[in-house]
Every structure is written in C-alpha cells, then in structure tokens.
Amino acid sequence: MxxxxxxxxxxxxxxxxxxxxxxxxxxxxxxxxxxxxxxxxxxxxxxxxxxxxxxxxxxxxxxxxxxxxxxxxxxxxxxxxxxxxxxxxxxxxxxxxxxxxxxxxxxxxxxxxxxxxxxxxxxxxxxxxxxxxxxxxxxxxxxxxxxxxxxxxxxxxxxxxxxxxxxxxxxxxxxxxxxxxxxxxxxxxxxxxxxxxxxxxxxxxxxxxxxxxxxxxxxxxxxxxxxxxxxAGHREVRHIPQHEWNIGILYAPITTLLTERPSLNVRWLPAPGPGQSRETPAGHVVDDRLNVLYCKRNATGNGVISRLRPKRDNVLKRSRTMLENEHDLSYPCVIQHNGQILVLPGSSAGRLDLYRVDEANEALEFVRTILDEPLCAPTLFQHHGRWWLFGTSPSKPDTHLHIFHSPDIEGPWLPHTGNPVKMDVRSARPAGTPFIHQGVLYRPAADDSEGPGHSVALMRILELSPTSFREERVRTIGPIKGSAWSHGTGMLNPVDGMTLVAGRRPMPPVRGSKGRKQRSSSSGKHRDRSPDRDQELEDEDDR
Missing domain, CATH: 3.40.50.170 (Formyl transferase, N-terminal domain)
Known part of the structure; x- marks a missing residue:
C-alpha cells in the first residue's frame, strides 16, 4: 500500500x-x-x-x-x-x-x-x-x-x-x-x-x-x-401486473441489430400453457437442429431448465426437462468449449455450478462448482485468451454488475478490482451472451429503467481487464411493438446466425375448472379461444 x-x-x-x-x-x-x-x-x-x-x-x-x-x-x-x-x-x-x-x-x-x-x-x-x-x-x-x-x-x-x-x-x-x-x-x-x-x-x-x-x-x-x-399519486406504489414470457426467433444475426433500423420480424413460438412462462432462452445446434435451453416456470414452483427444438414452421415437439432440483433455476448460459456443450445456469443455491449436455442430449451432467457465491444472469465467455464471468448481485439484481475472470473455465476465478463495476438499472444485468462485430466486443444488457424486462441495451465494451471496465450504449432493442409479445424484451442471444428473443405480455386470466376464465362471466364470449395456447397444452410434457 x-x-x-x-x-x-x-x-x-x-x-x-x-x-x-x-x-x-x-x-x-x-x-x-x-x-x-x-x-x-x-x-x-x-x-x-x-x-x-x-x-x-x-x-x-x-x-x-x-x-x-x-x-x-x-x-x-x-x-x-x-x-x-x-x-x-x-x-x-x-x-x-x-x-x-x-x-x-x-x-x-x-x-x-x-x-x-x-x-x-x-x-x-x-x-x-x-x-x-x-x-x-x-x-x-x-x-x-x-x-x-x-x-x-x-x-x-x-x-x-x-x-x-x-x-x-x-x-x-x-x-x-x-x-x-x-x-x-x-x-x-x-x-x-x-x-x-x-x-x-x-x-x-x-x-x-x-x-x-x-x-x-x-x-x-x-x-x-x-x-x-x-x-398525481407519487406517494403511492403502483401495482405491477403479472406477465408471461415466451421465446421468439429472429432469423438474422444479432449483429444486424446494431444497424440504424434493424428488422425485428421475430417469429414467436406458440404461447405457454396457462400460468406458465418460457424465459431466458439460449441455444446451440446439434446435427443441424436448433436446441433452445430456457427457464420453464409456472406460477408457484421453482424454475427448471428445459429444452425445445423449434422448426421454422413453428411446430413444437414436446419440451424436455434437462435439469431440475430443489433450487430455483434460470438463465442457462450456453458455452461451446473443447467439443462439449457446457451450461451455466443461475441458481438460488448460493453458488454457480457448471454442467455439460450429456451424449444423448437428454440431460445436464454436473461438472463442477466454479464460484462459491451467487450471481444473477451469470454470463460466461472467453475473450482475448481469458475467461470472463458477468452477473449481478442477488441483493441488487437490476443495478450492480460484478465481473470475475480466470485463465481457465474451471477457475480459479478472481473478482474484478472494481466490483461492482457499474451501478445502472439501464444496462447492468446481462441479457445474453457477448459477441464480436468487426473486432469489437458487444454485450446485451437489460434496460430495466421502466420495469424488469422492458428492453435490451446493446453495449459496446471499450475497456475490459482485471482492473478496468468501460462500455457505452449503441442501441436499445424493444419492446417489439406490433407483435403478440410487445410489452417487454428481456433477452437477445446469438446462436448460429440467428437471434433468440424473450418477449413479454400481460398474463391472461387462468381458466377455472369448467374452462371459464376465473373472475369472469360464464358467457362464451369471455372464453379464451387462443389456438396457439391450445396447441401448447398438447406440446408440453407432463412433469
């Protein structure tokens, strides 16, 4: 000193x-x-x-x-x-x-x-x-x-x-x-x-x-x-409505979103079942087929990591649960390394555990614990010969960004000397895997200034070292207006020339036991006739 x-x-x-x-x-x-x-x-x-x-x-x-x-x-x-x-x-x-x-x-x-x-x-x-x-x-x-x-x-x-x-x-x-x-x-x-x-x-x-x-x-x-x-009522806390999330696919590289007026022609999957959400998608390709890992959540239980394999015609096969335990799981970060597909999910366990996709592509196998402390939206990537881990503090998940670094993916992981490296509800929490464009590193970050999951900021990283960090906003994407999921954009994740998107909309009322919406008239004109939701009831697996 x-x-x-x-x-x-x-x-x-x-x-x-x-x-x-x-x-x-x-x-x-x-x-x-x-x-x-x-x-x-x-x-x-x-x-x-x-x-x-x-x-x-x-x-x-x-x-x-x-x-x-x-x-x-x-x-x-x-x-x-x-x-x-x-x-x-x-x-x-x-x-x-x-x-x-x-x-x-x-x-x-x-x-x-x-x-x-x-x-x-x-x-x-x-x-x-x-x-x-x-x-x-x-x-x-x-x-x-x-x-x-x-x-x-x-x-x-x-x-x-x-x-x-x-x-x-x-x-x-x-x-x-x-x-x-x-x-x-x-x-x-x-x-x-x-x-x-x-x-x-x-x-x-x-x-x-x-x-x-x-x-x-x-x-x-x-x-x-x-x-x-x-x-104007500034003294009162406003009620925040419940929302449901779904996965969309933009058939264009994430780098196109850096342009002045990018195409946002997202194709959304059929809606989740009543009371359910599909959140934080990440993807990888196996045998030329897109595999999407995501957090599957219902209104009462813990999140689990599930897999879907959507096709261009939006037909869904059954979803498969890849990882479920006693903890709340979310945000599966997918990393391809040494011929393996590794997954780092967020967890309420108070630590970060690294998994691999098994040979049958049917489950996640535990590899090791890489960090003995929790992070929200843990995002793992390699840059300039070093491994980097971004995430936010569980006590301040929308504002306080922390960085860890290591020479090897399995550690030892060291905290950045400036942690938390930024405190900003507009661009702290990770919202997808960083990517390179024209030799420059970018990262998707959640802009929660108007509520959690409102939009995604694409940030250009200007400095990244064990002792320094600096970035600037390039674009803000979302909410994607004119679509079925137009109330928020929570995720932009690159995968094989495509971009996975998480979209939000208000959660419809849950049906009662006789097929009617709860707290509604029994008249047929109040029934939920959404065909995509009915399709989803057939596609989801019964866990």
Missing amino acids: AEELRLGIMCGSTLERWQAEALRQALAVEGVRPVVVITQPEQAEGKPGFQHALWRWYVRKRLMSGVLAPVSLPDELATLPRIHASGNITAIRTHAPDVILCFGARALPDDLIALPRNGVWALHAGDPESYPGSIPGFWEMHHHEPVMGVALLRLGGSQGPDRVLEQGWFRTAGHSLPALLEHVLPHAADWMARTCRSIRSGRSKAEGTPLVASDKAHVKPGNAEMLSFLV
Missing part, C-alpha cells in the same frame, strides 16, 4: 444521515487519516415565503426522518483543528490534505479546489447532468423520469468542468419520494471509501470523466408544482 491518505472534511455543524455514513466508511479505510475540518457557514434561508409552503411542509413531515435527517458529526472529528473556509487557504494548506470531502455548498474558490492533489469530492443526489443543484429525486419524479442518478464528483470550479468519479442510476417507478431516497442514496455510501482505496492501491488517481451539466438549476418547487406532484 502507498503512504497514508490525508483527508480534509468540509461541512457545517451537522450532516445528512446518508452523508454521515459515507464519511464513516471513508474514515474506516486503512491508511486514511482525517487532518482538518473546514467549516462553512450555515446557509441562510431568508424569510420563508408562502410560494414554497407546501414544499417546506412536505420536507418536514415526509423527508426529515430518513436518509436526509440531520445527524451529528462523527466523534473522530471532535479533536481535529477547525478552520473556516473563507479566506484561510494558507492555514488549510499547512495540514496538507490530499483530498477534501465536501458536504456543504459546492461554490468554492479556485485556490481551495486546487489545493489537495487528489481534488475536492462531493456527493450529488440526483443526475448532475440533467438536474444540477436539484432537490434529490423530486424533479425526476415530477417530470416522470424513469431513473434517478447519484454521483460522486471531483469539483472543477471555474477552471474546468466537474468530473465524475462514481455514478449510478436507479429506477424511480414503484416508489414514493421518501422510499426512493431510502432506496437510492445508501448505494452511494461506499463511493468515497472505494475511491480512497483505489488511490492507495495505485489503481486510480481520482481523475474521473468530464461532466457536461445542464445550465438550468432546478430549485425548490412552488405550491402549484407540489399540488400537481401530490395529486
């Missing part, structure tokens, strides 16, 4: 609870030492005006008991020298802070911003590009934005733009504003600590990427805006 990292802390007499947790974690990093407290005057609010009365009431009644509640400064700061920020640059310089953590107003003099060699850092609750200086989360919800951003910034002052050191995006739907803040802000609690560790290990110089911010500051809402916000 390098020499100690000296911290200056800039704050008022209290911190917001989420800020205090961020400071606590930074102070707990080995080799970090606080050396000075830089005080700022409390911001005078002026005489409260009637035009913001509803906002003041809302803050007092709804927000001040949670993550925004004021708390006392940590005990570790009690014995440190205190210097007022205004006009005392020379005195601050004598303490030689390497970093200043700013928890107050960010309009600072340039000589103070330039003083620490690793910069002045500040947490920003909200997307700093679109909502600089905003009330956390309010304007995003008021404007019906699907996501709320949070960032750790290195301040630039008048000498240049602020720079983003860490950033995350989280879904706004399904939350009240207090619940949204309770959900989002704790995710940023370890960012200062992570960046301190990266500096001490030599992995980072805290340079970040330049921020292009809007020049429009969003201030506190007026009474009319608050009335609109409250009447």
Whole structure:
C-alpha cells in the first residue's frame, strides 16, 4: 500500500444521515487519516415565503426522518483543528490534505479546489447532468423520469468542468419520494471509501470523466408544482401486473441489430400453457437442429431448465426437462468449449455450478462448482485468451454488475478490482451472451429503467481487464411493438446466425375448472379461444 491518505472534511455543524455514513466508511479505510475540518457557514434561508409552503411542509413531515435527517458529526472529528473556509487557504494548506470531502455548498474558490492533489469530492443526489443543484429525486419524479442518478464528483470550479468519479442510476417507478431516497442514496455510501482505496492501491488517481451539466438549476418547487406532484399519486406504489414470457426467433444475426433500423420480424413460438412462462432462452445446434435451453416456470414452483427444438414452421415437439432440483433455476448460459456443450445456469443455491449436455442430449451432467457465491444472469465467455464471468448481485439484481475472470473455465476465478463495476438499472444485468462485430466486443444488457424486462441495451465494451471496465450504449432493442409479445424484451442471444428473443405480455386470466376464465362471466364470449395456447397444452410434457 502507498503512504497514508490525508483527508480534509468540509461541512457545517451537522450532516445528512446518508452523508454521515459515507464519511464513516471513508474514515474506516486503512491508511486514511482525517487532518482538518473546514467549516462553512450555515446557509441562510431568508424569510420563508408562502410560494414554497407546501414544499417546506412536505420536507418536514415526509423527508426529515430518513436518509436526509440531520445527524451529528462523527466523534473522530471532535479533536481535529477547525478552520473556516473563507479566506484561510494558507492555514488549510499547512495540514496538507490530499483530498477534501465536501458536504456543504459546492461554490468554492479556485485556490481551495486546487489545493489537495487528489481534488475536492462531493456527493450529488440526483443526475448532475440533467438536474444540477436539484432537490434529490423530486424533479425526476415530477417530470416522470424513469431513473434517478447519484454521483460522486471531483469539483472543477471555474477552471474546468466537474468530473465524475462514481455514478449510478436507479429506477424511480414503484416508489414514493421518501422510499426512493431510502432506496437510492445508501448505494452511494461506499463511493468515497472505494475511491480512497483505489488511490492507495495505485489503481486510480481520482481523475474521473468530464461532466457536461445542464445550465438550468432546478430549485425548490412552488405550491402549484407540489399540488400537481401530490395529486398525481407519487406517494403511492403502483401495482405491477403479472406477465408471461415466451421465446421468439429472429432469423438474422444479432449483429444486424446494431444497424440504424434493424428488422425485428421475430417469429414467436406458440404461447405457454396457462400460468406458465418460457424465459431466458439460449441455444446451440446439434446435427443441424436448433436446441433452445430456457427457464420453464409456472406460477408457484421453482424454475427448471428445459429444452425445445423449434422448426421454422413453428411446430413444437414436446419440451424436455434437462435439469431440475430443489433450487430455483434460470438463465442457462450456453458455452461451446473443447467439443462439449457446457451450461451455466443461475441458481438460488448460493453458488454457480457448471454442467455439460450429456451424449444423448437428454440431460445436464454436473461438472463442477466454479464460484462459491451467487450471481444473477451469470454470463460466461472467453475473450482475448481469458475467461470472463458477468452477473449481478442477488441483493441488487437490476443495478450492480460484478465481473470475475480466470485463465481457465474451471477457475480459479478472481473478482474484478472494481466490483461492482457499474451501478445502472439501464444496462447492468446481462441479457445474453457477448459477441464480436468487426473486432469489437458487444454485450446485451437489460434496460430495466421502466420495469424488469422492458428492453435490451446493446453495449459496446471499450475497456475490459482485471482492473478496468468501460462500455457505452449503441442501441436499445424493444419492446417489439406490433407483435403478440410487445410489452417487454428481456433477452437477445446469438446462436448460429440467428437471434433468440424473450418477449413479454400481460398474463391472461387462468381458466377455472369448467374452462371459464376465473373472475369472469360464464358467457362464451369471455372464453379464451387462443389456438396457439391450445396447441401448447398438447406440446408440453407432463412433469
């Protein structure tokens, strides 16, 4: 490890609870030492005006008991020298802070911003590009934005733009504003600590990427805006309807989806049986026949890994259960390696087990456990002579992407030094196997910003190494409008010049014992006459 990292802390007499947790974690990093407290005057609010009365009431009644509640400064700061920020640059310089953590107003003099060699850092609750200086989360919800951003910034002052050191995006739907803040802000609690560790290990110089911010500051809402916000029902969690999933085949390579206006002429399989879903398809070809492995799920039981062998005329043979155990199974990732077809499914077992397709192509045989921890949507692939494993944290399945790497498919597997390498509901969770196009690596990623399984982002990977990861969005595919499964696109998986697609639609009511839909009239006009669903009842095996 390098020499100690000296911290200056800039704050008022209290911190917001989420800020205090961020400071606590930074102070707990080995080799970090606080050396000075830089005080700022409390911001005078002026005489409260009637035009913001509803906002003041809302803050007092709804927000001040949670993550925004004021708390006392940590005990570790009690014995440190205190210097007022205004006009005392020379005195601050004598303490030689390497970093200043700013928890107050960010309009600072340039000589103070330039003083620490690793910069002045500040947490920003909200997307700093679109909502600089905003009330956390309010304007995003008021404007019906699907996501709320949070960032750790290195301040630039008048000498240049602020720079983003860490950033995350989280879904706004399904939350009240207090619940949204309770959900989002704790995710940023370890960012200062992570960046301190990266500096001490030599992995980072805290340079970040330049921020292009809007020049429009969003201030506190007026009474009319608050009335609109409250009447719109933002305080209530909306009901999320149940959906069913099905598999479609696009008879074109996945690389065609990178073009400006790709064909989305997907041919869907007959609908699953009532209360069932076909999810997360992956494929391989045996004897010139397409084999699709997928998660077969009903409304009550665990998912199992099943196989279908569709034909171009959409005629289905019976599905075959390839793997079933006491755990919930999902997302079978298919890998062809050394003449074998290997499968890595997601599992609720708390580990990742690798399987192979047996010689008869009738079951999956256990090979070995490759990782003694769980991952959602585990995606295994080889690139530049190294094996890579992508997946998301089970506790944060839509937002926190983790990477592992190994020289061999059977391990040992090492975690990426930046885990989680990104926190973004728009492109974290894997949604298919990565692929190469014109020498560049791409990966399908789930865009869950408008709900789980809404669309798939095709991401161009710019950097991938054991210590770095960077990617950018190229295209967003789905939902595929005008099709029977037009409410979401959850998967894009390449296989032998084709692309497997997972599509979603609202789940139809389940039939009652006499063939009628439950909670419906007995009149014949309410009956489910879907021929594709009747066909499916014949094709599915009876397990």
